[in-house]
Amino acid sequence: MVRIRASAALTCLGDGAATFAALLDGRSGVGSLPHIDAGSVNVTCGYSIDGDAPEPGYGAGGLLSVVVASALADAGLDPDTDRVPVVVGTGLRESRAIERWAAGERPVELERLHFGAAVAGVGGALGPVVTLSNACSASGHALALAHDMVELGFANHVVAAGADVMAVSMLAMIGRVAPEPTRQVRPFDTRRTGVLLGEGAAAVVVAAGPAGDGEAELLATGLSCDASHETIPDEAGMVRAMEDAYARAGVRSADVDLVVAHGTGTEQNDPAEARALRRVFTAPGRPVLTAVKGAVGHTSGAAALVNVDVALRAMREGRVPPVVGLRTPIPETAEFRLAGGEPGHTPVRLAQVNAFGFGGLNAVTLMAAPGAAR
Amino acid sequence: MSRPVVLTRWAVCLPGLPPGTTFEGWAPDDVPPPERAGELLGRKGLLAKEPATRLALCAVHRAFGLPERAPRRTASDLSPDTAVVISSNLGNIATVARLSTSVREEGVRAASPLDAPNASGNVIASTVAIWFRFGGPNLTVCSGHPSGLDAVGLGHMLLLSGRARRVVVVGVEPRDATADALLTDATGEPGVAVAACVVLEPEGVGAPLHEVAPVSNTERPHVVADRGDDGRSELDTGSDGRGYGAEGVLQVAVAAAVVTDDPGVRSVTAVCGSRTEGFRSALVGSPRVTLGAA
Numbered sequence: 216m217v218r219i220r221a222s223a224a225l226t227c228l229g230d231g232a233a234t235f236a237a238l239l240d241g242r243s244g245v246g247s248l249p250h251i252d253a254g255s256v257n258v259t260c261g262y263s264i265d266g267d268a269p270e271p272g273y274g275a276g277g278l279l280s281v282v283v284a285s286a287l288a289d290a291g292l293d294p295d296t297d298r299v300p301v302v303v304g305t306g307l308r309e310s311r312a313i314e315r316w317a318a319g320e321r322p323v324e325l326e327r328l329h330f331g332a333a334v335a336g337v338g339g340a341l342g343p344v345v346t347l348s349n350a351c352s353a354s355g356h357a358l359a360l361a362h363d364m365v366e367l368g369f370a371n372h373v374v375a376a377g378a379d380v381m382a383v384s385m386l387a388m389i390g391r392v393a394p395e396p397t398r399q400v401r402p403f404d405t406r407r408t409g410v411l412l413g414e415g416a417a418a419v420v421v422a423a424g425p426a427g428d429g430e431a432e433l434l435a436t437g438l439s440c441d442a443s444h445e446t447i448p449d450e451a452g453m454v455r456a457m458e459d460a461y462a463r464a465g466v467r468s469a470d471v472d473l474v475v476a477h478g479t480g481t482e483q484n485d486p487a488e489a490r491a492l493r494r495v496f497t498a499p500g501r502p503v504l505t506a507v508k509g510a511v512g513h514t515s516g517a518a519a520l521v522n523v524d525v526a527l528r529a530m531r532e533g534r535v536p537p538v539v540g541l542r543t544p545i546p547e548t549a550e551f552r553l554a555g556g557e558p559g560h561t562p563v564r565l566a567q568v569n570a571f572g573f574g575g576l577n578a579v580t581l582m583a584a585p586g587a588a589r
Numbered sequence: 590m591s592r593p594v595v596l597t598r599w600a601v602c603l604p605g606l607p608p609g610t611t612f613e614g615w616a617p618d619d620v621p622p623p624e625r626a627g628e629l630l631g632r633k634g635l636l637a638k639e640p641a642t643r644l645a646l647c648a649v650h651r652a653f654g655l656p657e658r659a660p661r662r663t664a665s666d667l668s669p670d671t672a673v674v675i676s677s678n679l680g681n682i683a684t685v686a687r688l689s690t691s692v693r694e695e696g697v698r699a700a701s702p703l704d705a706p707n708a709s710g711n712v713i714a715s716t717v718a719i720w721f722r723f724g725g726p727n728l729t730v731c732s733g734h735p736s737g738l739d740a741v742g743l744g745h746m747l748l749l750s751g752r753a754r755r756v757v758v759v760g761v762e763p764r765d766a767t768a769d770a771l772l773t774d775a776t777g778e779p780g781v782a783v784a785a786c787v788v789l790e791p792e793g794v795g796a797p798l799h800e801v802a803p804v805s806n807t808e809r810p811h812v813v814a815d816r817g818d819d820g821r822s823e824l825d826t827g828s829d830g831r832g833y834g835a836e837g838v839l840q841v842a843v844a845a846a847v848v849t850d851d852p853g854v855r856s857v858t859a860v861c862g863s864r865t866e867g868f869r870s871a872l873v874g875s876p877r878v879t880l881g882a883a
Contacts, residue, residue: 255692255693255696255697256692257696306709307709307710308710308731310708313686314685317686317687318689318693324775325774325775325776328733329678329732331732342867345730346731346732347731348729348730348731349727349729350710360728360743369746383692384684384685384688384689384700385708387689387697388704391698391702391705392702392705438727438752439726440718440725441718442722442724443719444719445712445715445716445719446705452724455724573711574712574714574715574719574727575715575718
């Protein structure tokens with residue numbers, strides 16, 4: 216058995232607790248685009264953590280350090296004495312540092328483009344550090360590998376983490392295809408206008424053994440690759456990841472009470488994700504569906520673990536935050552209860568977290584609530 | 590120690606070497622340079638593909654022994670149990686630098702939508718998956734110098750955890766002005782254009798790959814063949830140790846070739862990494878052993 220001993224998150228709305236409180240209030244953290252000339256990329260808005268402060272040299276590594284240190288402290292582990300492997304998932308690594316170097320703004324250190332140095336700064340005993348560049352499902356993949364490392368006995372504790380900030384090269388791709396700049400991410404809405412990036416990081420400490428008091432059991436993360444198109448998602452690949460997760464966890468889709476969806480608010484993702492969910496959830500009494508990117512933006516490689524943090528809090532508190540930005544749901548979600556309005560008491564015993572990335576990279580995580588007997 | 594898996598296929602592409610170059614116990618595969626990759630892969634589908642992606646495709650193509658310009662796999666041929674693990678630190682770095690510069694100078698219209706996949710560092714792994722229809726877990730490792738053996742180790746783990754029945758591991762780095770500048774600044778010398786592929790399976794005939802693990806009692810990357818009473822000798826991987834994120838996979842591919850070719854070699858130990866980023870070690874055993882399922 217594998218459990219989650221601690222979880223930490225950092226978004227434009229604050230740490231994990233502040234983010235969850237803001238989500239319950241239905242607040243959006245969208246603001247102006249930080250650090251980057253909005254006109255040049257045709258993207259005017261973003262979900263930044265500290266957009267008014269001077270731009271750090273290595274933004275993602277800075278956020279990563281905060282969440283890794285926080286999660287380790289909550290788990291009672293000492294990063295200077297406890298040897299804990301760390302798997303970091305990222306969409307863009309420190310691409311922004313390369314861009315500023317290419318512009319002649321500041322030098323770049325090769326070793327800081329990935330995250331060994333940032334993690335070493337948290338504590339000298341941490342490692343080995345593996346950086347996964349796995350697009351928007353990167354930290355879901357990191358979680359799957361951390362789970363395997365613990366389950367196979369390679370380590371007693373493993374940190375899975377994710378971190379990303381914004382980069383011109385990715386913003387330009389968003390701005391290039393947008394008829395007009397998006398002002399608010401609106402997951403699963405008929406009038407959604409596309410995605411915006413969010414700065415964010417999240418980390419969990421995964422450990423061997425049965426879940427203790429207040430700890431969630433990490434049941435499984437299913438993985439798949441669409442192997443079909445570089446940028447257009449394929450619902451068949453998403454379904455394979457979900458079915459892999461159910462098989463590994465030994466549960467049925469009917470056991471799932473809550474789905475924290477990927478929900479990017481893009482033309483392609485939301486209908487494909489909803490169709491995949493419809494193919495998997497065929498029994499009556501379908502789960503509650505929520506999504507957070509309307510509130511915190513698309514935190515790219517951190518998104519899966521940001522969703523995990525939200526799901527853990529929803530299980531603990533029995534409340535599911537509404538989908539910020541959603542007014543009129545797309546018809547593909549008709550059979551699901553989309554979280555909205557004032558969050559009432561919603562018991563969640565088993566939660567599913569979806570993460571889907573560029574290149575058709577799919578990671579679907581299942582967790583059981585503290586104290587939930589299976 | 591976890592159980593070994595088997596290296597069943599391998600290929601090494603070093604397009605910067607003169608054609609026909611050989612090394613003691615092994616020889617690189619014959620591949621065109623990235624800009625002429627269509628001569629091996631067929632031209633269709635290579636538009637806007639970066640040099641690192643093209644090199645990786647060539648390495649997988651050669652590892653599977655496919656004929657030149659072999660027809661692409663079709664939608665019905667999906668292998669859901671085949672995983673892809675890529676190790677590359679610099680694969681799309683030149684594109685990121687170029688895109689940001691052109692957008693800053695000319696605005697968003699300067700960004701071609703064809704470059705969209707290249708803005709994401711996982712483009713090599715997803716392209717390999719799409720090209721060969723490998724639908725299993727898809728990972729891109731970019732951990733710096735130890736990255737190559739990290740990728741091999743994760744491939745090993747994907748088999749142990751039952752996430753895949755076959756893992757295609759590719760280490761690849763491009764040679765371009767951006768990569769040269771970054772590597773020269775950090776290490777004092779530029780890198781090499783290289784792609785190496787190894788295929789891991791849980792059982793079958795091939796060279797056993799034992800656990801990949803961190804090591805600390807070393808100062809530099811190396812590959813050493815153990816010839817028993819005849820002693821130990823260092824192997825030349827053809828990269829002069831400058832394969833960066835590709836180096837670990839290159840070492841394992843060379844190790845597999847040498848233990849297969851030379852009956853006097855009992856095993857090969859590969860070590861990659863750097864003093865600041867740490868070292869990893871892998872042990873490749875004699876191929877004259879058939880491993881059954883554990």
